[in-house]
Amino acid sequence: MHRLYRAPAFFLVSLLLLITLTSFASAQFGLPGLKGQKKDSAEPSRPADGSSNSISCASGSQSAEYTEKDKKLLAEITQRPAVQEKIRQTWEEQRQTDMNKAYVRNRSSEFTNSDPTKAFEYRVSFGQLYDSPSQQRYVNSLGQQLVPADSPNVYSFKLLFDPVPSAESLSTGSVYVSTGLVAALDNEAQLSYVLAHEIAHVERKHLYNILRNQILDEELDKERQAQAERSRQKASIFGALAGAAIGGAVGGGSWAGLGAAIGGMSGYAIGTAAFRNKFQRTEWCKLYEDEADETGLKIMLDRGYDAREIPRLYTRLNGLVSRDARVALGFVAQPERVRERTANVQNLLSSTYKADIEQRLQSGGLKGSGPDFALLMSALKRDNGILALDYDLFAMARDNLEEAANLRSNDPRVHYYLGRVIAMTGRTPADAQAAIAAFQRGMRYDAQRGEYPELHLENALYLISQNNPANQPEIQSELKTYVALYQRNHAGGLPPNMPIIYDDFLLAGDSSWYIPPAVVVSTKNVDAIYVTPVAAAPPTATGDVVGRATGRMAEQATPWAPPPPSASHAAAALAAEPAPAPAPPAATPVKRTTPTTRPKGTPRP
Numbered sequence: 001m002h003r004l005y006r007a008p009a010f011f012l013v014s015l016l017l018l019i020t021l022t023s024f025a026s027a028q029f030g031l032p033g034l035k036g037q038k039k040d041s042a043e044p045s046r047p048a049d050g051s052s053n054s055i056s057c058a059s060g061s062q063s064a065e066y067t068e069k070d071k072k073l074l075a076e077i078t079q080r081p082a083v084q085e086k087i088r089q090t091w092e093e094q095r096q097t098d099m100n101k102a103y104v105r106n107r108s109s110e111f112t113n114s115d116p117t118k119a120f121e122y123r124v125s126f127g128q129l130y131d132s133p134s135q136q137r138y139v140n141s142l143g144q145q146l147v148p149a150d151s152p153n154v155y156s157f158k159l160l161f162d163p164v165p166s167a168e169s170l171s172t173g174s175v176y177v178s179t180g181l182v183a184a185l186d187n188e189a190q191l192s193y194v195l196a197h198e199i200a201h202v203e204r205k206h207l208y209n210i211l212r213n214q215i216l217d218e219e220l221d222k223e224r225q226a227q228a229e230r231s232r233q234k235a236s237i238f239g240a241l242a243g244a245a246i247g248g249a250v251g252g253g254s255w256a257g258l259g260a261a262i263g264g265m266s267g268y269a270i271g272t273a274a275f276r277n278k279f280q281r282t283e284w285c286k287l288y289e290d291e292a293d294e295t296g297l298k299i300m301l302d303r304g305y306d307a308r309e310i311p312r313l314y315t316r317l318n319g320l321v322s323r324d325a326r327v328a329l330g331f332v333a334q335p336e337r338v339r340e341r342t343a344n345v346q347n348l349l350s351s352t353y354k355a356d357i358e359q360r361l362q363s364g365g366l367k368g369s370g371p372d373f374a375l376l377m378s379a380l381k382r383d384n385g386i387l388a389l390d391y392d393l394f395a396m397a398r399d400n401l402e403e404a405a406n407l408r409s410n411d412p413r414v415h416y417y418l419g420r421v422i423a424m425t426g427r428t429p430a431d432a433q434a435a436i437a438a439f440q441r442g443m444r445y446d447a448q449r450g451e452y453p454e455l456h457l458e459n460a461l462y463l464i465s466q467n468n469p470a471n472q473p474e475i476q477s478e479l480k481t482y483v484a485l486y487q488r489n490h491a492g493g494l495p496p497n498m499p500i501i502y503d504d505f506l507l508a509g510d511s512s513w514y515i516p517p518a519v520v521v522s523t524k525n526v527d528a529i530y531v532t533p534v535a536a537a538p539p540t541a542t543g544d545v546v547g548r549a550t551g552r553m554a555e556q557a558t559p560w561a562p563p564p565p566s567a568s569h570a571a572a573a574l575a576a577e578p579a580p581a582p583a584p585p586a587a588t589p590v591k592r593t594t595p596t597t598r599p600k601g602t603p604r605p
């Protein structure tokens with residue numbers, strides 16, 4: 001019964017603490033509750049943060065000043081068994097909530113492969129891990145190095161697949177950083193600061209302290225209100241008596257009642273005005289945020305990372321918000337808070353930590369970035385850029401994809417999506433040229449694998465838009481390549497927009513080419529269909545598929561041989577066909593800015 005009664009309070013706390021507005025959705029998914037969990041002592045053995053997202057911190061708010069009387073009262077309230085029990089239960093509920101959240105996040109690769117509607121609901125309610133083992137390993141490895149050697153806590157550092165910059169730690173020991181935040185960083189020093197800030201929340205038991213202090217403040221507030229009410233009642237009685245006396249004196253006997261009523265009202269007003277509760281609760285989370293900022297700075301500096309990167313990180317976040325205000329949705333980048341934190345950190349850098357930084361710079365220097373960071377970023381910026389595009393965060397998508405292309409130029413996925421974002425949002429002929437150039441680069445790097453049939457469709461559409469009859473054979477070839485690669489990727493199924501594709505063929509001077517739709521064959525009660533063993537003839541090689549589709553295979557003597565690397569259709573087409581306007585850019589040398597000095601996954605020095 002007691003627990004039932006407490007249920008609304010639990011939900012209120014959850015609402016405050018959970019990352020998303022839709023936390024309540026957890027109930028509708030029917031997650032198993034963690035009943036019968038053993039009860040720990042009220043003192044947390046494994047507290048968590050009051051991080052950016054977990055707790056809604058208002059900016060620019062004041063801390064309450066406790067009077068001596070408040071302090072005495074607070075000390076008494078803290079000793080009350082009922083209050084201690086409330087703190088213990090609230091903390092326990094927080095830990096259960098966090099365990100459930102961790103569970104769903106840890107299984108997120110399973111739900112993302114399920115029903116899309118359900119996957120979306122889970123994603124919105126709980127978040128989804130970035131499904132990239134090497135990037136996860138890198139971030140975890142960096143975080144583990146930052147944990148103070150004498151820490152009693154066990155951590156795990158993870159990347160959330162979310163374009164909105166955010167960072168958070170749970171009471172389970174997991175620290176999460178969103179891909180949107182990491183994609184905004186310039187170097188490893190900045191990432192180490194973000195992780196160190198979250199570590200600081202855990203080390204300083206901030207989440208537990210916030211829950212506890214908020215409960216104590218509530219109780220103190222209640223106590224003060226009760227005291228004020230008692231004082232007000234006294235004043236009212238006094239006022240009523242005085243009013244009755246005045247009323248009696250002024251109006252004589254019959255007016256005495258009215259006088260008493262007026263006197264009572266004024267007594268109430270006096271009591272309310274004199275004893276109105278002026279207590280302002282402390283913004284504990286803001287207080288702890290500032291503490292985590294300083295402790296995080298110290299942690300990163302202790303590991304030799306350049307703390308002067310912190311203000312640059314905030315400048316970068318500010319720049320992103322000024323381009324798209326939605327970047328601030330995750331709290332981390334809220335402009336007012338960023339201003340406050342920048343000022344605090346600047347102050348620390350030029351005072352408390354000035355000598356330490358100078359000394360470290362003179363003896364060996366400070367770390368900015370490691371070799372693994374650029375490798376992490378090339379894939380992470382790409383994937384976050386694609387995700388941002390799906391959320392209509394166009395500026396972020398284009399920035400991320402352009403940066404990813406600069407970090408590693410031979411990635412067809414980057415060029416395909418970069419072409420898409422430019423084509424989708426561009427306004428000028430120059431934009432149109434930039435988009436087709438990106439698609440053609442993508443085609444070149446995808447020539448062997450043929451993973452992105454759409455690149456060929458885009459190229460065909462571009463050629464059609466040129467309105468040049470000389471392009472017709474190339475257009476037809478590109479359309480056939482698109483359909484063939486699409487079929488290979490979809491178990492023989494045709495693109496859903498085949499009528500439009502046939503129309504494109506018509507525009508390119510071909511009125512006869514036709515592919516029969518794939519038929520679904522049921523084998524129920526039917527003899528097994530004889531299937532030619534595929535081992536001798538790998539039908540999924542791009543060159544073969546494209547060769548058969550475009551008729552070029554007939555010209556070759558050995559139709560089933562895997563094509564030599566340079567003889568793939570797309571590359572050959574780009575080199576040999578009449579040059580479309582604009583001429584495809586000269587083969588871009590593959591840039592690899594990352595010296596791969598050690599194999600991924602090995603322990604970092």
Ligand SMILES: [Zn+2]
Binds near residue numbers: 049051052292
């Ligand atoms: Zn924080």
